Amino acid sequence: MTTTSTRTQISIGEAIDRLMPGGPPFAFTAYDGSSAGPADSEIRLHLANERGLAYVMTAPGDLGVARAYVAGDLEVTGVHPADPYDAMTLLMNNLHFTRPTASEALRIVRSLGISNLKPPPPPPQEHLPRWRRALEGLRHSRNRDAVAIHHHYDVSNRFYELVLGPSMTYTCAVFPKAESSLEEAQAEKYDLVARKLDLQPGQRLLDIGCGWGGMVRHAVREYGVTAVGVTLSQQQASWAQAEIDRQGLTGRAEVRHSDYRDVAETDFDAISSIGLTEHIGIKAYPAYFAFLHDHLREGGRLLNHCITRPDNLATDTGAFIDRYVFPDGELTGSGRIVSEIQDIGLEVRHAENLREHYALTLAGWCRNLEANWDECVAEVGEGTAKVWGVYMAGSRLGFERNEIQLHQVLAVKPDAAGRAHYPLRPTF
Numbered sequence: 001m002t003t004t005s006t007r008t009q010i011s012i013g014e015a016i017d018r019l020m021p022g023g024p025p026f027a028f029t030a031y032d033g034s035s036a037g038p039a040d041s042e043i044r045l046h047l048a049n050e051r052g053l054a055y056v057m058t059a060p061g062d063l064g065v066a067r068a069y070v071a072g073d074l075e076v077t078g079v080h081p082a083d084p085y086d087a088m089t090l091l092m093n094n095l096h097f098t099r100p101t102a103s104e105a106l107r108i109v110r111s112l113g114i115s116n117l118k119p120p121p122p123p124p125q126e127h128l129p130r131w132r133r134a135l136e137g138l139r140h141s142r143n144r145d146a147v148a149i150h151h152h153y154d155v156s157n158r159f160y161e162l163v164l165g166p167s168m169t170y171t172c173a174v175f176p177k178a179e180s181s182l183e184e185a186q187a188e189k190y191d192l193v194a195r196k197l198d199l200q201p202g203q204r205l206l207d208i209g210c211g212w213g214g215m216v217r218h219a220v221r222e223y224g225v226t227a228v229g230v231t232l233s234q235q236q237a238s239w240a241q242a243e244i245d246r247q248g249l250t251g252r253a254e255v256r257h258s259d260y261r262d263v264a265e266t267d268f269d270a271i272s273s274i275g276l277t278e279h280i281g282i283k284a285y286p287a288y289f290a291f292l293h294d295h296l297r298e299g300g301r302l303l304n305h306c307i308t309r310p311d312n313l314a315t316d317t318g319a320f321i322d323r324y325v326f327p328d329g330e331l332t333g334s335g336r337i338v339s340e341i342q343d344i345g346l347e348v349r350h351a352e353n354l355r356e357h358y359a360l361t362l363a364g365w366c367r368n369l370e371a372n373w374d375e376c377v378a379e380v381g382e383g384t385a386k387v388w389g390v391y392m393a394g395s396r397l398g399f400e401r402n403e404i405q406l407h408q409v410l411a412v413k414p415d416a417a418g419r420a421h422y423p424l425r426p427t428f
Contacts, residue, residue, distance in 0.1 A: 010111035012047060018100065018108065025094035026078075026087070043078040043087045051120050053112060058119035063319035066390065070123045070324070070383045081386045082370035085363075085393040092397060125383050127327045157239045159379045160212070162372040163365050163388065168212035168239070171275040171305065172358040172406045182364035185357070190218035193272055195428035196350070196410045197301045199223040203269035206230075206295060208260035209276025213240030213253070220253040225270075229255040230263060260291070267297040277306035277337070282314045282330050285340040293344045296413045299421035302346060304337065307358075308405045312336045325391045334407040346411040347420055355405040362396035 010018070013034030017023050024037040030047040047053060052073025056064040068074035079087045100108065109117065164170055165182055173185030174192050193215060199205065201224030207215045210229025213236075219227050231237050237257035244253045260276070271292050280288045292302050309315060312333035317326055338348050369376060369389060376385045398404045412420045 010108055012053065012112065015108050015112060018104070019097055021096055021098050025090050041078070043090055044076070046075040046077075048073050048075055050113075050116065054116040054118065054120050057109070057112065057116045059319070061319060063323065066320045066324065066387075067122055067126070069390065070125055070386055072383075080370050080373070080389075081382075082373050082376075082389045083366035083393055084389055085366065085396060088390075088393050088397055092401070122323075123383055125387050126323045155384065156379050157212075157235050159376055159384075162376050162379070163368050165364075165368055167214055168243075169214045170211055172354055173361040173364075174354060174357050175360050178360070182361065182368075185361065185364075186214070187218070190215050191222065192428065193274065193303050193305065193408075194219055194223050196303050196408070196426075197270040197272065198427065199225050199270060201225065204228075204265075204267075206263065206265075206268045206271045208263075208271065208273050208292075209279070210236075210240065210255055211275070212236050213243060213255045215272055215274060216240070216253050216255060217244060217247060217249060219272075220249050221247070226252045227254070228263070228265070229253075230258045230260045231255065232259060233257070263295065266295050268295055268300060269297060270301050270303070271296060272303045272305070274303075274305040275307075277304060278317075278326065278329050278331060280330075281328070282332055282336070285336075286344065289340050289344045289346070293346055293413060296346075298413055298415040299419070300413050302341070302411045302413075303408060304341070304411070305408045306337070306406070307331055308337065308353075308407045309333045310402055310405055320394075321391070324387050331404065334405070334409065337407065337409055341409060341411050345413070347414055348409060348411045349420070349422055350408075350410040350426060352408045353405050354408065355399045355402065358406045359396045359399040362392045362399070366392050366396070 011034035012030035012032050013028060013036040016028055016036040025041070026037050026043040026045055027039055027041040028036040028045050031049055047068070051071070052068035055067040055071070055073065058064060059067060065074065069076065076084060076087060079085070160168060160170065167183055167186040169186040169189070172189065173182060174189040175185040176188050180188070197205070199219055203225045205216070205219050205225045205227040207219075207227060207229040210216055210231050213229050216227040216229040219225050229240065231240070234257050237255050240255035244250060244255065273292070277288070296302060309331045310333065312335040314330065314332045314336070317329040317331060321329060334351055334353070338351060341348055366389065369385070369392070373385065395404070399406070412422055414420050
């Protein structure tokens, strides 16, 4: 005989239907035999076990779902894990939640199991929560920045070679045409930066947050400058210096494993910062841009290239990105970037939003990940490879939807008489 308490139990599928008016836009099944959503959907999600349910219940939003997915407890079919863009687009365009009443929420929790409110250990790919990172030092202290950079960039040079391609460039490319290859677009990005900086033979370039040294090598090889790059990633520095030696650029190009704040040389003709500002911390902007100002000669140029927001509010990057991708990352708008550059005495001459180019770049990286999936999984494990697929596909969607942007800001250091040493019209 079925008791009243049994008849009032809510299955996982029923809970999904109650929280999403009209049901989910995908086919959903769960280990308890329940289902929700259109059964004929090409995108199918299956909650495989109770641990996955506990992940979702104890961390509502993207973090809980990410934990279940990375751990293998939430299975997604209909898309490749290297590029779940179609599934994420479906979710972003069609997911609608309703807030249950307190009594309804309690009923759902009781039905699904109060024991599932005890969080399981997170997947090993997850970084520490912010409150525990205090053991590593204050936010954006030298030690804590080094730990954060190690978490993301010291994954595996071979993995990055497979995903990024021959350029080994992990920043937004610039596509001369929509059909340009990723390699052509990365070369164009470096050349655009060089042209904006007006690099000339014999000049000195400092590239901070230089990654695997792509800008350093391009500037030395194509523009005849001498260049120093710095990165907090030991693996990046080792790879970059070996590539400099392989290309015969030793003596003119150098990549150091170093905090940019430890660069002692000054009077550089140009400084490029490509994809570093996101890691600096907004409160540290005055000191960051003051360092750049002080290391430029009069008439020297700065090119700051970074991910931005469509408004000028300061914000963290979100739970999933913070725990799995960029610990301690912070974003703000281009207006804030421009203001901070102006406030330390540099003159802004040009700003450009390249967000569509970053969407194309991410699509290219996802294609590389998919084409090399088996080797990537063998190199870093399936969980880490899945993190990258979600992160890159989701970021692509964010750039397309104008939720995030990419700005290059060009500035000069005027001389004592206020001269910018800048042509009447841009030459780049």
